[in-house]
Amino acid sequence: MTVISSSLDDERLFISRQAGGRFLYKIYFLVFLTGIVSLLYYRVTNIAYDHPVLWFLITLAEFWFGVTWFLQQGFRWAPTYHVEYPERLAESNLPPIDVLVCTADPDREPPSIVANTLLSLMSYDYDVNKLSYYISDDGGSQLTFHAVYLASVFAKSWLPFCKKYNVEPRSPKVYFSSSSTSSPSGQNFRQECDKIKAKFEKMQERIEKAGKMRNVPVEIRNEHKGFKEWDTKIDPRDHDSIIEVLLRGNGVDKDDEGNPMPSLIYVSREKRPTSHHRFKAGALNALNRVSALISNAPLVINVDCDMYSNNSQALRHAVCYFLDPKESHRIGYVQFPQSFGGITQSDLYGNGVKRIYEIEFFGTNAHNGPMYAGTGTIHRRESLNGRKYDPNVKIKFEDKSVRGSKNWVELEVQAKLVTTCTYEEGKPWGSEMGLMYGSAVEDVYTGLVLHSRGWNSIFCSPERKAFLGLAPVNTNDTLIQHKRWSTGLLEIFLSDYCPMSLANLFGDGKLKLGQIMCYSFYTLWALWCLPMLIYAVVPPLAMVNGISLFPKVSNPWFRIFIFLGISSHAFSLAELMLAKGTFQMWWNETRMWMLKGTSSYLFSVMVTILKALGISESGFEITSKVIDEEALKRYNKEMMEFAVASPMFIPPTTLSLLNLYCLVRTVVSLVTATVMSNNLEEAEPNTSLGVSNPLALVLQIIISGYISIVSLPIYKAMFLRMDKGRMPTSVTVYSIGLCATLVYLASVFM
Numbered sequence: 001m002t003v004i005s006s007s008l009d010d011e012r013l014f015i016s017r018q019a020g021g022r023f024l025y026k027i028y029f030l031v032f033l034t035g036i037v038s039l040l041y042y043r044v045t046n047i048a049y050d051h052p053v054l055w056f057l058i059t060l061a062e063f064w065f066g067v068t069w070f071l072q073q074g075f076r077w078a079p080t081y082h083v084e085y086p087e088r089l090a091e092s093n094l095p096p097i098d099v100l101v102c103t104a105d106p107d108r109e110p111p112s113i114v115a116n117t118l119l120s121l122m123s124y125d126y127d128v129n130k131l132s133y134y135i136s137d138d139g140g141s142q143l144t145f146h147a148v149y150l151a152s153v154f155a156k157s158w159l160p161f162c163k164k165y166n167v168e169p170r171s172p173k174v175y176f177s178s179s180s181t182s183s184p185s186g187q188n189f190r191q192e193c194d195k196i197k198a199k200f201e202k203m204q205e206r207i208e209k210a211g212k213m214r215n216v217p218v219e220i221r222n223e224h225k226g227f228k229e230w231d232t233k234i235d236p237r238d239h240d241s242i243i244e245v246l247l248r249g250n251g252v253d254k255d256d257e258g259n260p261m262p263s264l265i266y267v268s269r270e271k272r273p274t275s276h277h278r279f280k281a282g283a284l285n286a287l288n289r290v291s292a293l294i295s296n297a298p299l300v301i302n303v304d305c306d307m308y309s310n311n312s313q314a315l316r317h318a319v320c321y322f323l324d325p326k327e328s329h330r331i332g333y334v335q336f337p338q339s340f341g342g343i344t345q346s347d348l349y350g351n352g353v354k355r356i357y358e359i360e361f362f363g364t365n366a367h368n369g370p371m372y373a374g375t376g377t378i379h380r381r382e383s384l385n386g387r388k389y390d391p392n393v394k395i396k397f398e399d400k401s402v403r404g405s406k407n408w409v410e411l412e413v414q415a416k417l418v419t420t421c422t423y424e425e426g427k428p429w430g431s432e433m434g435l436m437y438g439s440a441v442e443d444v445y446t447g448l449v450l451h452s453r454g455w456n457s458i459f460c461s462p463e464r465k466a467f468l469g470l471a472p473v474n475t476n477d478t479l480i481q482h483k484r485w486s487t488g489l490l491e492i493f494l495s496d497y498c499p500m501s502l503a504n505l506f507g508d509g510k511l512k513l514g515q516i517m518c519y520s521f522y523t524l525w526a527l528w529c530l531p532m533l534i535y536a537v538v539p540p541l542a543m544v545n546g547i548s549l550f551p552k553v554s555n556p557w558f559r560i561f562i563f564l565g566i567s568s569h570a571f572s573l574a575e576l577m578l579a580k581g582t583f584q585m586w587w588n589e590t591r592m593w594m595l596k597g598t599s600s601y602l603f604s605v606m607v608t609i610l611k612a613l614g615i616s617e618s619g620f621e622i623t624s625k626v627i628d629e630e631a632l633k634r635y636n637k638e639m640m641e642f643a644v645a646s647p648m649f650i651p652p653t654t655l656s657l658l659n660l661y662c663l664v665r666t667v668v669s670l671v672t673a674t675v676m677s678n679n680l681e682e683a684e685p686n687t688s689l690g691v692s693n694p695l696a697l698v699l700q701i702i703i704s705g706y707i708s709i710v711s712l713p714i715y716k717a718m719f720l721r722m723d724k725g726r727m728p729t730s731v732t733v734y735s736i737g738l739c740a741t742l743v744y745l746a747s748v749f750m
């Protein structure tokens with residue numbers, strides 16, 4: 001590794017290094033690029049005139065594989081790592097930070113998760129007088145408010161305990177349930193720990209009991225005026241703003257040992273069925289305004305309720321970038337990786353997203369920095385709220401935060417006014433200010449806009465993971481999440497901020513070439529469905545009809561296909577292994593890639609087309625954070641869970657059946673033909689497929705063979721498993737029907 005910017009002295013708060021091995025990578029790049037170009041040359045010079053449509057489809061698929069491969073190289077060109085020096089920060093210089101947390105649905109996001117996330121965030125190792133907490137509840141739920149209230153009470157014991165014994169991680173649930181905690185020993189500690197644990201368990205019990213009763217006991221309701229809001233039933237889609245101050249900062253509320261507490265404000269913005277609430281982007285913009293009113297810290301961090309803080313030092317790491325004497329003025333936001341707890345050993349559903357956060361995001365550091373990933377992100381409030389970066393003005397880090405004593409009653413009233421449905425009318429929220437509206441992936445969209453305004457971002461990945469979150473734990477949830485992502489990303493590509501816009505490519509756009517490649521790779525994710533569907537449908541159907549679409553084994557071009565196939569897989573495997581992955585992880589990732597490609601991505605292209613025609617709207621389906629015990633057992637055994645009759649399953653199941661069927665039929669008929677011709681002592685086998693040379697089908701056999709091996713868990717789920725996670729019979733029946741129809745149609749038209 002070579003240090004590229006260490007010249008500066010002890011004042012620097014971070015340095016950057018580029019990964020080694022660039023020369024080898026560049027050789028690979030050139031060789032692979034030559035391979036792709038030759039393959040396309042072969043296609044163009046070998047048009048299959050008897051089957052022009054099939055030839056066109058296959059060529060299109062290969063062209064698109066080539067384009068995405070090329071775009072992906074944006075991440076691989078110059079991976080860059082940063083190291084920050086939090087120990088050099090002066091305590092008095094730490095800037096105030098507002099912490100914004102979102103939750104939306106007490107059933108899918110259990111209130112106890114929200115409470116634990118909040119507690120982990122409230123106990124950061126940071127001057128409490130500089131921290132303010134805002135929680136947005138889009139569910140408008142009394143159960144969530146109850147959990148947040150109980151957390152605010154428990155925090156008064158938890159915060160001093162964390163500080164005193166320097167515990168880690170600071171989510172009490174995780175801390176108390178992990179047996180391996182490296183906790184300090186000693187009589188005092190044990191006693192105190194047991195006491196706090198008992199308090200914590202009581203809190204958890206209360207939250208769970210309220211959840212079961214769907215109501216909060218009267219004695220607790222009487223403890224805080226906020227519960228009065230729910231004296232009459234609240235419809236989450238139709239209610240007034242609710243603002244409740246649960247902890248008053250600035251030294252008003254104190255913890256059990258008499259130290260000041262940070263402020264904590266519960267916000268449920270107004271909802272009306274007649275106005276669009278813009279999902280998470282709308283929620284964050286509401287919190288943005290409420291926090292500006294009450295504390296107005298120059299930095300805001302936003303965290304999803306399902307991501308607890310796992311590193312009490314994380315804020316200090318991020319602050320290094322905003323205070324660095326040399327580079328800070330360019331930096332709009334700092335992004336921590338998304339990491340997940342509870343991922344199975346081989347990451348069954350690929351939801352550990354190692355590739356994104358342990359490989360690709362380091363690549364973005366080389367060109368203006370990573371995408372905004374929606375959680376674990378610290379923004380400079382000014383850049384988020386519309387200020388453009390001006391390289392000619394070396395702006396200073398400005399702290400306009402509100403300090404001093406506050407009239408909390410009055411603030412609640414004012415905060416209600418900025419969280420009404422009509423507040424944003426005629427104002428630039430969602431287009432010029434705050435999070436952008438118009439994509440279900442509001443985060444990447446907003447980050448792209450900030451980059452287009454000239455800001456840089458930073459991928460900050462301290463050794464101890466900053467956050468640990470909850471990822472989907474079954475196939476259907478995973479596919480739905482990816483449908484939302486790929487749809488939202490495609491919406492971004494089709495927006496005014498398209499990374500491949502003429503301004504970005506040729507004009508005065510602010511994006512660098514590498515950045516355009518990375519953004520395009522992500523925002524065009526959905527289009528993977530095109531080559532994947534073609535490769536999963538055309539070669540097998542052509543094969544059973546005796547049509548060869550690839551060079552035969554003896555043809556030198558055959559080797560190009562084999563080379564590209566093997567080396568692309570080998571490269572991605574090697575890459576994952578270098579990031580401490582395993583073969584099985586890579587295999588699972590490959591399988592999920594194919595499942596998503598033929599399901600999530602296909603659906604998102606259809607949703608986007610329907611949206612363009614004005615027929616439907618894209619939405620935000622919240623991922624469920626609950627799992628039942630039996631399903632959890634299967635998950636931990638790494639059995640793929642299907643269980644629900646989801647339309648998302650039908651394309652991949654159909655394709656897996658199709659490939660298996662075509663493979664078996666082709667092989668059987670080739671074998672019988674060979675045997676028969678031997679018996680008759682004929683020179684050339686003449687199969688019922690009508691191909692005189694079986695060697696011309698070898699690549700198609702390989703493709704279908706590969707798809708069938710990847711699909712093994714699907715066949716098992718359809719035909720062999722008896723547990724509840726198996727493929728619902730209705731999906732199997734539909735798929736068989738569809739598969740038979742495809743085979744029939746192909747036999748007629750090919």
Ligand SMILES: O=c1ccn([C@@H]2O[C@H](COP(=O)(O)OP(=O)(O)O[C@H]3O[C@H](CO)[C@@H](O)[C@H](O)[C@H]3O)[C@@H](O)[C@H]2O)c(=O)[nH]1
Pocket residue numbers: 102103104105109136138278279280283303304305306338373374375440441442443481484485488620621622623624
């Ligand atoms: O109307 C809504 C919908 C969602 N949320 C919140 O948004 C967050 C993310 O929702 P989740 O269902 O957990 O989605 P994920 O797919 O896990 O989220 C990923 O993808 C989102 C974009 O689609 C990003 O915003 C997230 O940060 C990123 O982690 C959660 O805290 C929700 O409470 C709201 O506040 N209001």
Ligand SMILES: [Mn+2]
Pocket residue numbers: 304306469470623
């Ligand atoms: Mn989530």
